[in-house]
Amino acid sequence: MPTVSYRGREMECEEGSVLRNVLLAADETPHNGSARYLNCRGNAVCGTCAVEVEGDVSDPKSSERNRLSKPPHDPESGLRLACQTRVLGDVTVRKHGGFWGQKVER
8 A cells, every 4th residue: 555645644555645635534634724614626727736746646647737737826836736646656745835835845
């Protein structure tokens, strides 16, 4: 079973699980602040679940690439939408600042 590391915790999940669902099931959230309540519920529309992911995950689909190409996101940031990312192996997830998690500091 793959392991998701997030905010000092490790969670096991089934291979192919949607990252957003894994986090929510563990009482974690891929959202910052009020975005926890004001989001599209996993439809790749709002972009508030953008996270940095290291590890074995699915390739981004067109809906995810499309949302991450619009402000406030930057397509060069390397972020993924947790609602569209499937966990295929062990991963480490990091949430950045900003309402959408878009404030990537490099």
